[in-house]
Amino acid sequence: MDRGRLEAFSDGVFAVAITLLALNLTIAGPGHGTLAHQIGQHWPGYLAYLISFFTIGIIWVNHHSLVSNVAEVTRLLLFLNLVLLLFVVLVPVATGTVADYLGHGGFDAKLAVALYGVVLFGMSVGFGCIAEWSLKAGRTLAPVPPDRRWTARLRFMAGGVVYLAIIGLAFISAPGALGLSGLVALYYVFERTPAVGRAPGSQDADA
Amino acid sequence: MDRGRLEAFSDGVFAVAITLLALNLTIAGPGHGTLAHQIGQHWPGYLAYLISFFTIGIIWVNHHSLVSNVAEVTRLLLFLNLVLLLFVVLVPVATGTVADYLGHGGFDAKLAVALYGVVLFGMSVGFGCIAEWSLKAGRTLAPVPPDRRWTARLRFMAGGVVYLAIIGLAFISAPGALGLSGLVALYYVFERTPAVGRAPGSQDADA
Amino acid sequence: MDRGRLEAFSDGVFAVAITLLALNLTIAGPGHGTLAHQIGQHWPGYLAYLISFFTIGIIWVNHHSLVSNVAEVTRLLLFLNLVLLLFVVLVPVATGTVADYLGHGGFDAKLAVALYGVVLFGMSVGFGCIAEWSLKAGRTLAPVPPDRRWTARLRFMAGGVVYLAIIGLAFISAPGALGLSGLVALYYVFERTPAVGRAPGSQDADA
Amino acid sequence: MDRGRLEAFSDGVFAVAITLLALNLTIAGPGHGTLAHQIGQHWPGYLAYLISFFTIGIIWVNHHSLVSNVAEVTRLLLFLNLVLLLFVVLVPVATGTVADYLGHGGFDAKLAVALYGVVLFGMSVGFGCIAEWSLKAGRTLAPVPPDRRWTARLRFMAGGVVYLAIIGLAFISAPGALGLSGLVALYYVFERTPAVGRAPGSQDADA
Numbered sequence: 001m002d003r004g005r006l007e008a009f010s011d012g013v014f015a016v017a018i019t020l021l022a023l024n025l026t027i028a029g030p031g032h033g034t035l036a037h038q039i040g041q042h043w044p045g046y047l048a049y050l051i052s053f054f055t056i057g058i059i060w061v062n063h064h065s066l067v068s069n070v071a072e073v074t075r076l077l078l079f080l081n082l083v084l085l086l087f088v089v090l091v092p093v094a095t096g097t098v099a100d101y102l103g104h105g106g107f108d109a110k111l112a113v114a115l116y117g118v119v120l121f122g123m124s125v126g127f128g129c130i131a132e133w134s135l136k137a138g139r140t141l142a143p144v145p146p147d148r149r150w151t152a153r154l155r156f157m158a159g160g161v162v163y164l165a166i167i168g169l170a171f172i173s174a175p176g177a178l179g180l181s182g183l184v185a186l187y188y189v190f191e192r193t194p195a196v197g198r199a200p201g202s203q204d205a206d207a
Numbered sequence: 208m209d210r211g212r213l214e215a216f217s218d219g220v221f222a223v224a225i226t227l228l229a230l231n232l233t234i235a236g237p238g239h240g241t242l243a244h245q246i247g248q249h250w251p252g253y254l255a256y257l258i259s260f261f262t263i264g265i266i267w268v269n270h271h272s273l274v275s276n277v278a279e280v281t282r283l284l285l286f287l288n289l290v291l292l293l294f295v296v297l298v299p300v301a302t303g304t305v306a307d308y309l310g311h312g313g314f315d316a317k318l319a320v321a322l323y324g325v326v327l328f329g330m331s332v333g334f335g336c337i338a339e340w341s342l343k344a345g346r347t348l349a350p351v352p353p354d355r356r357w358t359a360r361l362r363f364m365a366g367g368v369v370y371l372a373i374i375g376l377a378f379i380s381a382p383g384a385l386g387l388s389g390l391v392a393l394y395y396v397f398e399r400t401p402a403v404g405r406a407p408g409s410q411d412a413d414a
Numbered sequence: 415m416d417r418g419r420l421e422a423f424s425d426g427v428f429a430v431a432i433t434l435l436a437l438n439l440t441i442a443g444p445g446h447g448t449l450a451h452q453i454g455q456h457w458p459g460y461l462a463y464l465i466s467f468f469t470i471g472i473i474w475v476n477h478h479s480l481v482s483n484v485a486e487v488t489r490l491l492l493f494l495n496l497v498l499l500l501f502v503v504l505v506p507v508a509t510g511t512v513a514d515y516l517g518h519g520g521f522d523a524k525l526a527v528a529l530y531g532v533v534l535f536g537m538s539v540g541f542g543c544i545a546e547w548s549l550k551a552g553r554t555l556a557p558v559p560p561d562r563r564w565t566a567r568l569r570f571m572a573g574g575v576v577y578l579a580i581i582g583l584a585f586i587s588a589p590g591a592l593g594l595s596g597l598v599a600l601y602y603v604f605e606r607t608p609a610v611g612r613a614p615g616s617q618d619a620d621a
Numbered sequence: 622m623d624r625g626r627l628e629a630f631s632d633g634v635f636a637v638a639i640t641l642l643a644l645n646l647t648i649a650g651p652g653h654g655t656l657a658h659q660i661g662q663h664w665p666g667y668l669a670y671l672i673s674f675f676t677i678g679i680i681w682v683n684h685h686s687l688v689s690n691v692a693e694v695t696r697l698l699l700f701l702n703l704v705l706l707l708f709v710v711l712v713p714v715a716t717g718t719v720a721d722y723l724g725h726g727g728f729d730a731k732l733a734v735a736l737y738g739v740v741l742f743g744m745s746v747g748f749g750c751i752a753e754w755s756l757k758a759g760r761t762l763a764p765v766p767p768d769r770r771w772t773a774r775l776r777f778m779a780g781g782v783v784y785l786a787i788i789g790l791a792f793i794s795a796p797g798a799l800g801l802s803g804l805v806a807l808y809y810v811f812e813r814t815p816a817v818g819r820a821p822g823s824q825d826a827d828a
Contacts, residue, residue, distance in 0.1 A: 002689075005628055005632060005689075007215070008215060008628070008629060008632045009632045009635060009636055009681060011212060011215045011216045012219050012426075012429075012632055012633050012635070012636025012637070013636045013639060013640055014216060014219070015216055015218075015219025015220045015426075015636075016219070016223050016430075016636055016637050016640040016641075017640050018296060019220055019223040019224050019296045020223075020640065020644070021296065022296040022297050022299065022300050023227070025297070025300050026300055026303060027300075027303075027304045029308075030307060030308060030311050030315070034314070034315060035304070035308060035314075035315040035318045035319060036314075036315075036318060039318075039322075050293075053289070053293055053296075054289065057286075057289040060216060061282065061285050061286075064212050068212075075682070079682075079810055082674070082675065082678040085639070085678075086671075086674055089639060089640045089642065089674075090643050090646070092643065092644075093644065093646045093647055096647060096648070097648045097656070100648065100650040100651060101650075101651060101656060104651050107655070107656075107657075108651070108655060108656040108657075111656045111657060111660075112656060115660075214422070215422060218419060218422045218423045218426055219426050219633075219636075221423060221426070222423055222427045222429075222430055222633075223430050223637075225499070225503060226427055226430040226431050226434065226503045227430075228503065229503040229504050229506065229507050230434070230506075230507065232504070233507055233510060234507075234510070234511045234514065236514040236515075237514060237515060237518050237522070241521070242511070242515060242521075242522040242526060243521075243522075243525060246529075257500075260496070260500055260503075261496065264492075264493075264496040268489070268492050268493075271419050275416075275419075396493055421626055421629070422629060425629045425630045425633055426633050428630060428633070429630055429632075429633025429634045429636075429637055430633070430637050432634060432706070432710060433634055433637040433638050433641065433710045434637075435710065436710040436711050436713065436714050437641070437713070437714065439711070439714050440714055440717060441714075441717070441718045441721065443721040443722075444722060444725050444729070448728070448729060449718070449722060449728075449729040449732050449733060450728075450729075450732060453736075464707075467703070467707055467710075468703065471700075471703040471706075474630060475699050475700075478626050482623075482626075603700060
């Protein structure tokens, strides 16, 4: 399989998932209080939408960086990619659950954010598996030198560790844990993508 | 990143968003009055559907014109593109809110159209950011000459100004403001796309 | 604009619309009678699903034949294509309305099938506009000779005429009109696609 | 038609179907018991989601192997592909029905799993038709030698036979039949894709 179709399928899944996110913001319609009141109560939904949108967006950007450097698409890579997508498509549902429960507070709000953290953690693990796969010699066009592999690993594992912390933090403070996941997204928007699997001299993902 | 994957992902999002628009027209089914009556009451939905469909369609056409001229896809461009898509995926929800509230009149109808204007304005700003980005020397295959940059800017900023006016106008007349957004779409259907970032001699988007 | 992105966007819309069709078949869940009973009452939904699926499928097959022969994608073609897609995305909603109302009989069933006919007719007109556009000299890689243009026109207009008849027939017999739209789909599955815009010697769409 | 557009359309349908699967996991929201309770009751949904996700994923992987080897895309192949997709888009609905009914037990749970088996069987038949089509001389870049055709046939027919058994088994044990469909998916994750239509020396789908 060439990279083209792996990318096309993944892009399709990313595109559908990112668009379905917005459906969580649907207003119930007349007969459920004034529109202004409904929108006011929806604030956790808007916040969760923003965080999830940019989280998926960033994963998409980094997914491309990784895949564009792959020398040969193997069956194993396809299944690792499916593991990543398994969690990507769960993001709209997990975001909707946060939107529904965060405003109500209590244990349900905490559990909703913890589940959101589980989905983001799963996505991070799926991405990490692809990155780990790509470290082995001969699998990428521009291999990561052996002495820099642990640095690379630390970089793509960092997100996973933070998401793991978010799962625990959710039970102490649901808004705090959600805010932290927003900071992770914000960090990756302004930070450079990890250099894992970047071709030397490649400028393709730099501002 | 090559243009191909940026386009594939964006096309996916545009395609899903434009298809989800139609779901707002779903009929409630037997037990909610006669079908003719339900359809008669749905008129704001059909109007809003038409306007949103062609608005997204036009943004898609112009998005391609811009992106096909990009010399190199950078990380910054990817995130500007995400800002555009952030608002594109909100169009189905905002259209559905207009469809639900316009027929009921009152402040809710005005607020619904104003929110619709906010989403279209955001989309316009997102597009303007990409266009502005493309003006800097070396970023496009066919650069806009420095003395024509302000003309180009005025052209892609005009839509944003009208959408800003629509947000205010909505609080005076909701149907009037919605109609004006329809005129913007109609204008761009019959008018040529702004020449920002068009390769000289390129005929690719002319009739 | 090259053909690639016109095709990618259209394929996205076709793919989403054809997948959303199946959502009309969603079962209401426990508490609405036995599952067997619910499925038994859904028969108009299954029939309408089958007809719509193959109708969209055929339009997709013929859309490709036409577009693959286009010499240059112009702005006018993009907007004619949007008109086609405007009706394609309405098919899931129109199919759902038929599924909901056909079993109830009466005027609502007739109106539902008539509306379904309107959407298929609109799709046919949109397709016919693209085909008509392609007949003008210089617009296709393999032009249709002037003396064969009326034959070509008759072929792509035939479907529209039948769909127009279906709209009228719906008010006499809703199941009969739905059945006729199924026969149109069946006819095009087994018949060759019209030769409009086919490159000479091209075998690409033949069995 | 070149392979590119057949793949793009199919990938779009696979991507939308696999993403819609997750919507079955949507939580009803506050007022339907605690979140923990709702999630606990959703277990058949999570199980069915996992099985369906990997089943569609595997069909997608094998679909690519087959199509990438096709010498010429014919009209017949396009319609065989539509038959496959007809069942692919039914998977989310069938999965949702299993999720809704499995926990309730009784005949409805058995019928839900049997219907799920029917959809997977249909998908398997659709795939088998494409594989059978590809066996005829001249249709693939790397033809299967005549003496190995029956071996190839047995391999791609095996899945269909198991799915047929699942339909029957569902009426004896619904969870057992669902579990067996999970084992089929698991088997294909770890097993190599059938060699039907693989180019000699091709490594593209191997780990």
